[in-house]
Amino acid sequence: MTDAIPRPTDREWEDIHSVELSFGACWENCDSYCCKTNHELQNLRLMKKESAGMVFMEGEYAFLERTNRLQEGFAETARHHAFRFDGDKTLHFVTAVCDLGGMCSNPDWRPLICKFYPYLPHVDPATREIDGFIAGSALDQYWADLGYEHPCWLLREKGDLVQSALRTAQPFLQHPYFIFYLGAATLFMDRVQRTLRREHPELLEGDPRVFFAKWELLYLSGALVDRAEFTRELATFHRSVTDRIGEFVL
C-alpha cells in the first residue's frame, strides 16, 4: 500500500496565494459588502454586523498561522471544527471572525475565501479542471430569487473577468486536498440552498429582511443540512477523488 499524499506544502499554499486576484478598489462601490453583514436588507440578529465569518481549510489556517500571516483578530476568534464521515475520515476546517471591515491588516495574505470572492471554484477530480463556480458566501445565493440585484459590484460588473482570473489558479489547485475541500464546500452550499428552496419556498417570495432573519436561524441551527445525507455525499465525493488521484491526508 502506498503512503497517502501529504497535505499541501507551504510552497503549494504560497503558490495558490500568489495568484493575482485583485480587481482594484472594488469595495468603494459597495462599502465593503463582502467584509460585513450589515446590508440594509439583511436583518441578521446573531451574526456580527460589522464583521464577516471566515472559513479556512485547516491546512490553510495552519500555514498562515505558522508563517505569521494571519490577519489581526483571527487567532483570538479561531475555532477548529472536525466533521466525521465515512467511518474514520475527518474533514477539518477552521472558522474565525474578521472584524476589520474591509481594512485587511495583511492584504497579501487575506484568506483564500476572500481572494476568491465572489465565487468559489469547483475542480473536477477526473480532469482536475475548474468545471464551475459557486457563490463565495452562503448569504449570497438568494438575491435573484428575492428580486434584488447582487450587492457585490465586482460580481455584477466584472463577474466574467473574476472567473477568468480564477481559472488561472487551476494549475495550483491540482492537489487532492484542494479538490476535496472545494468540492466539500460546493456540496455544503448546494445542500443549504436546495433545502431552503424545498422546505421554505415562501420565504423567497416575501420581504428580504424577513427572509434573511429566518435564514440566519435556519442556517446556524443546522436545519438546512441533513447531516446524514451530507455525510453520504461527502463520502462519495471523497472516493471519487481518491479513486482518481490516490489517498491523501485530510
Add this chain to the structure above:
Amino acid sequence: MRTVFNRGDEEIPDDAAINEVVGWDSLNHVSLMIELEGRGCTIDLDLIGELTSYVKIKDYLEQAGVSVA
C-alpha cells in the same frame, strides 16, 4: 455560559450580549441554546434569535422555571 464561551465569571457581566463578549458569537450562541435544551428548556427557532443577552436568557429561564447554575 462560562463553559460554552470558555470565559470566567468576571468576563460575562450582567449586561452581556451576543457579539459583545469574547466567545459569544453566532456559532457559540447556537451552542448555548443547544446546551439550554439539554437542560430541559424548550428552545424553538425564533427563540434562538430572541435570547441574545444575558438578561433575556435569565428572564426566560426564570419564567420557564428552569434552574441553571
